[in-house]
Amino acid sequence: MAGNLEPTTALSDVLVVLGAAGIVIPAFARLRITPIIGFILVGLAVGPFGLGSLVTQYPWLYHVTITDPAAITPFAEFGIILLLFEIGLELSFNRLWDMRRLVFGLGAMELGVSAFLLSGVLIATGLPISGAFGLGIALALSSTALVLPISGTQGPVGRAALAMLLFEDIALVPIIFLLGAMAPFAAQDTGPSIGETLLYGGLVVGALLVFGRMLLPRLFAQAAQTKSPELFLAATMLVVIASALATSMVGLSPIMGALLAGLLIAETEYHTEVEAITKPFKGLALGVFLITVGMGIDLRVVWAEIVPLTVAVLGVVIVKSLVTGFALRAMGKARATALETGILMASPSETTLIVLTAAAEAALIDRETAQFWQIVTAIGLTITPLLALLGKTWGKRVAKDSADAGQTVPVAEPEGERVVVMGFGRVGRLIAEMLTVHGEPWLGIDTDPAIVRTAREDGLPVLFGNVDSEAAIQRLGLDNAKAMILTMDEPVLILRMVKRLRLLHPVLPIIVRARDASHAAALYKAGASHAVPETLESSLQLSEAVLVDLGFPMGPVIASIHEKRDEFRQKIKEEGELNSLPKLKSASLRERA
Incomplete structure (x- = not known):
């Protein structure tokens, strides 16, 4: 009867694996070392070429080794x-x-x-x-x-x-x-071609x-x-x-x-x-x-x-x-x-x-x-x-050497309150130009040394920085920032950054570029102040161009576009998606006509 209580080989191996996971993951996380190395070392130790080879001499090792790797x-x-x-x-x-x-x-x-x-x-x-x-x-x-x-x-x-x-x-x-x-x-192979x-x-x-x-x-x-x-x-x-x-x-x-x-x-x-x-x-x-x-x-x-x-x-x-x-x-x-x-x-x-x-x-x-x-x-x-x-x-x-080489051109960086533009590609550069038009100081950050070098050669206050690094974000001095603008076309990275920024700076305005309405809804849930879906903005700009070309006055058209943008933004926040976008657009055009 006692023999029936002995665990099977498969059960014993599963228990060893689960025990290893319970030890390796927290231990290596505490040491800030990837658990990948820990799992490989565990396999080396408990496998058939490690402690498993000693089971015949020390039977108790059966319970802490993997005796059937194929299982x-x-x-x-x-x-x-x-x-x-x-x-x-x-x-x-x-x-x-x-x-x-x-x-x-x-x-x-x-x-x-x-x-x-x-x-x-x-x-x-x-x-x-x-x-x-x-x-x-x-x-x-x-x-x-x-x-x-x-x-x-x-x-x-x-x-x-x-x-x-x-x-x-x-x-x-x-x-x-x-x-x-x-x-x-x-030639003798009879398997499928x-x-x-x-x-x-x-x-x-x-x-x-x-x-x-x-x-x-x-x-x-x-x-x-x-x-x-x-x-x-x-x-x-x-x-x-x-x-x-x-x-x-x-x-x-x-x-x-x-x-x-x-x-x-x-x-x-x-x-x-x-x-x-x-x-x-x-x-x-x-x-x-x-x-x-x-x-x-x-x-x-x-x-x-x-x-x-x-x-x-x-x-x-x-x-x-x-x-x-x-x-x-x-x-x-x-x-x-x-x-x-x-x-x-x-x-x-x-x-x-x-x-x-x-x-x-x-x-x-x-x-x-x-x-x-x-x-x-x-x-x-x-x-x-x-x-x-x-x-x-x-x-x-x-990257640091490249960034330093790109920053040899002296550029005056704004001090005190400023807007931080994270990501200085096509979208980030355009936002920075509009901020300059309205006299608002700003600082740009990008991970591409070539973009940083080009911007600084043009006299723009852009720095090299790892946008996904918490240490880099803390060095920006966001306590004095008026707003943080995230322009990267990387949905998962942006979502992670919004959560981190909102945790570190609860009252900082965070304006984010979103891929679509569902991404915008996730960003609002993560703590974004404003999330701007690319698909929505292209639809609104197209609607504006059509209405103006049809002869509608510019003032009422712009007002209706702003009204519709606010309506969609509220709908994204409340429902998390924008399934009725085509229907609302066509109804709006009929009403204006």
Whole structure:
């Protein structure tokens, strides 16, 4: 009977993982170190090559080690799926379309050139061309699971990393098919062709897009009416799992289905609630994946082959850093952005392990070679947080030097009460010009050294600063500011900044550029004084131009536009969305006519 009380292997492993999460996350957060390193170290310690190898000698270690790594692999894969789903939530189809040049230009350049150079180096070491190509393209991939949680999807580094990683995720299926086609016995392969997979995949993606747009708003509306967080979470998980299964059934990657599910939900008004309710599960599942990475490192093998492993890791990191950095510079990105992103993207990926397995199964490389590079990949994933810290430190130094060079022109900065314009692109510069026309002192802040340098050469009081840094915000002396204006076209970053600013400065007027009405509603909820949706302003300006051209007097037209703007603003604050915009516009025109 006592034997029946013993936990099963699966239950024991789950308890170890949950215990590790309960210890690692708060402990490393207190030390201000990313928990990514903690999870990898836990996997290394409790895995089959760590304390798990001593279970036969010390049976009590069974309860604090993971004896069956394969049992938790599905949970790790689910963590990657949730991560891609969260990325989709932060995007939208419009933003993805706006990024097409980065995704298919920068992404293709970075992956193609990295794979070519790494393959060339491997050929020089004596590997056959086919094996070198398979290894080169595997090592050219970068880690979505680690890079995006570190960089985010906003800001220059986040957008560049997201674009390259999206292209790699899209290219994963063709890469695996290409490796299969290169196999010595590929002609005997009876599996589906790449043409069939792309055909069926296209049909499934099209069906998901059509039915998703039709059904998801109704599904989440029903879940929201129940006011039950559990039902809302269940509906979210149903959408994610169904989309992932649909794409995997036709040979595409399940992470593509998860990304698509996130994109579809991002188009609804429920995306903020979905993001909040799924975030804890994503962190836990990602921790499981990182523990599996740590379990794959055998320190005895590492010590026995320390020199070749070190050379291999450094070679991959250096080649990928240089390629990514030069690619970003070729696309016109700032030196600081190119340096930080290049180092951040330098390590191999979790998908590298998938491609390595495919290359080994296709007999392009032998098992011993595949095992060696799997250890290289695990080490590369382990040092990714350290590379991120190194890249950020060097990037800040380069940005500071660039900013100092751009500030050599002496410019009188306003003292005392002033308006702070955060983001000095096209919109910020126009706002500053209007403030100058009306004699209002202002100070501009931007993260792009080139913009800062150009503005200061024109005699404008613009400084370089990290808009997402709380320390940088505190140095601005906002106690004397008349207002803070946020003009960046980065919805998630702006929402985070509004919350932070309102917490630090409860009475400061905060005027914000919003992407649309739902974004404006979220900004008002976060504490914005005024949120100006771009879609609303373009509609009002178009209405004004039409009415004036039709012969209506300018004075009444401007008055009606102001009246309508106030009406919409109040409606956004009260309802959180602007569903009746077209109907109200047409009614207004009929009334004026």
